[in-house]
Amino acid sequence: MTDDLPPNPALLPAGLRDLLPPDAETEALSVEQLMAVFASHGYERVKPPLLEFEDSLLSGSGAAIAEQTFRLMDPSTRRMMGLRPDMTPQVARIAATRLTNAPRPLRLSYAGACIQVQGGTLIADRQISQAGIELIGPDQPEADAEVIAVAAQALAALGLARVSFDLTLPSLAPMLIEEAGIPAAVRPELLRALDRKNAAEVSHHGGALAPVLNELLLAAGPAARALAVLQAADLTPGARALCNRLAESVAAILARAPGLRLTIDPIEFRGWRYHTGLCVTVYATGRHEELGRGGRYLSGGGEPACGITLRPEALLRAAPGRPPRARVLLPVGVAAAASSALREAGYATVACLVPHADLAAEAARLGCSHILRAGAAVALPVAASGAPSGD
Known part of the structure; x- marks a missing residue:
């Protein structure tokens, strides 16, 4: 064991x-x-x-x-x-x-x-x-x-x-099913068929409501076409009120953001x-x-x-x-004003805690793209891999 x-x-x-x-x-x-x-x-x-x-x-x-x-x-x-x-x-x-x-x-x-x-x-x-x-x-x-x-x-x-x-x-399909008097035992299968966009199963379980439901299934797509299908559909007063409100909302959205891409799926409820x-x-x-x-x-x-x-x-x-934030390696002893100016310019400053003989190698090791030299951020040479070469 x-x-x-x-x-x-x-x-x-x-x-x-x-x-x-x-x-x-x-x-x-x-x-x-x-x-x-x-x-x-x-x-x-x-x-x-x-x-x-x-x-x-x-x-x-x-x-x-x-x-x-x-x-x-x-x-x-x-x-x-x-x-x-x-x-x-x-x-x-x-x-x-x-x-x-x-x-x-x-x-x-x-x-x-x-x-x-x-x-x-x-x-x-x-x-x-x-x-x-x-x-x-x-x-x-x-x-x-x-x-x-x-x-x-x-x-x-x-x-x-x-x-x-x-x-x-989301309330449109349940409202239509309720108002059509679909038997309670059949409703779960009908809702499942609508969820799966299965027109054949909708026809099987939907009874007299099936043609309307399948018409609404096919309406899914660009807003203008979907609204036209909904306008022509044979709907109950409650369902018609929902669709009219949808049309009013679409008009208000496009008035405020004319180029926005809108699609409509009137049967989706999941x-x-x-x-x-x-x-x-x-x-x-x-x-x-x-x-x-x-x-x-x-x-x-x-x-x-x-x-x-x-x-x-x-x-x-x-x-x-x-793009990643440019990181500047600061040698030991850099004045606070110099490092603050770099940060104000958008750089991230990485201060050395001990002196290093090869600052370029240390900068590459710490993922820095620049070194502070003579008061300016100097970019390191970039190797073929995209990382500082350390030369």
Whole structure:
């Protein structure tokens, strides 16, 4: 019998990972760029706690995130607490409690880490970052348009101009199925067929509603064509009202951001648990990973709200690469004013703690691209590998 090997200290639980240089700095800078755009449009930052008591975290719209919430007991109060998997319900709680008397419309922004029980199908991350905005109070197309236009501007600040906003109506299909009187035993199979975009199965389970549902399945695509199909479809008054609101929101979005790429999938409903109206998912052209999502929901006390949450990790993977910050090796004895001037000029300064005979070699070893010589940052020769040669 052999002894077990000691655990590898670098081994982390599934879905959790270390973010190393330069990616950690790049992500942090990207988040601050997003927050700066949000602030420029009047969105004020809030900072909810990572942990909350379970009964407050999972109340109201938070009930929809219960399955993704890690739970633990507070040793002080012996009450159950939850690690947030999503920040939107926390912002809704703040709006309904701490800021209940703040004037509406209330514009709030946030950024922070979240922990989920399970990762996604494409990306297995369970620790995710979020940065987003919530517009609380108004229930009108112009509010939907503001949230989407501000998100588009924030993405453009990161170099992500070629993005697509996919609009959905998660309540449309369930409403049609309810109003058509589809038997309860059949509804799960019909919803599954709609989720899989399986027209044959929709025809099999949809009864008299099947032609309309298949027509809406085929409507998915560019916004103008989808709206035309929805306008011509034989819909109930409730469904017609949803589609008319969608058309009004699209018009308001394009009035505010005329070049924005909008698509519509009127039947998509997967993953939208606490949303009540128009929803949106953001994609980068040529990539399948979501950059963010959001939509309309009810905040505390049934107050209308809409918002969007962006995923900094996904943005980091999709955005153009940032050039690394130039690093300057400082010999021993450099005056503080000289090193301060370099930092003000955008360099990162790396000070030698002991003298080195070969400063170029030391600079290359520490990943520096420059050396301070005669009061100026001098670039090192770059080898074929792209690293300083040390000559």
